[in-house]
Amino acid sequence: MKTLEDLRAIREKAQRELASRSSAAKYRISVAMGTCGIAAGARNVMSAILDELNKRNVTQAVVTQTGCLGYCDQEPMVQVTGPNNVTITYGKVTPEAARRIVDEHILKDSVVSAYVFKQG
C-alpha cells in the first residue's frame, strides 16, 4: 500500500518528466476542440492521433487541445507547430488523415499538402 506521500512523489516525478519531454518535443500537435470541432468529429481525430503516437512509439511530439479557431466550416482542425515555430493548420481532418499527419509530418518531416488549410 502506497502512502499519500509516495503518490505525491510519483505525480511530481511524472509531471517533471512530462514537462521535460514537452520542452524537448520537436512538434506540438493541437486539436481544435470547440463545440464546432467536437460536433464535426474532433474527438475521433484526436483518438487516432494518440493511438498512432503510441503504436509507433513517437516521443518527439506532444498533443494538446485548443478551443474554437474561428473556421467552423473547416473542422475538424489540427495544428502542427514545428521546430522553426511555423504552424501548419490542417482542415477537414478525418481519423485516417490524422494518422497520415503523424506518419508523414511528424515522422518524415513532410507536410501533408492535401489537408493543409493554412500555412504559417
Add this chain to the structure above:
Amino acid sequence: MRELSLNILDIVMNSIEAGATRVITAIVESPSRNLLQIAVRDNGRGMSDELARSVLDPFVTTRTTRAVGMGLPLFRQTALLAGGDLRIDSQIGKGTTVIAFMQLHNLNRPPLGNIVDTMMNLMTASPNVHFFYAHLTDGGRFCFDSFRLFSIMAEHDCSIYEAADRARQNFENGLRRIGARLF
C-alpha cells in the same frame, strides 16, 4: 452532438478554457429511478449570475469570453427533449457546476457514447489539470483519477500515450463491472 459524451467533452473544454486546474465529472445512471444525470464541476474563474443565465440562450450569447458558445444551449435542449433539464451554478473566483439530468428510458435520450475516449483524450492532452471521474449505477460505483495515469507512467517508465492505452482497459473494465450501459 450524436452522443452525450461529446457534450461532456464540450463542457469540460469550457472548464479548461476558464482556467480550471481541477475538473470533476460525475455520472449517475439509474434504471430504477429512470435517471441519467451528468455533472461537471470545475474550479475555474466562474461566471457572474448574468453571464451564467445568458450562456443558456443562444441568441443572447456575446463573444466576450471563449466559454460562451452554442454548446450549453444545445446540451440543455437535449436534456429538455429527454424529459429533463440543465442547470448552472457558478460563482466568480470559485468555479462552475453544470448539471444535466434526463430520463434514462426516454426515446429522445442520446446514447452516452464513448465516455472512455472523451476522458482519456482530456487527461492526456491536459496533464496539468487534475481530472476526477465518477460513474454510479444501481450496481455500484467506478472512479478514475487522472493521477492514475501518472502512476502508470512512472511505474512502467513509459510515455503518457502508452499509459493512457493501458489505463483505457482498466477504465472499460471498471465501467463494465458496475453494469454501466455505454450506449
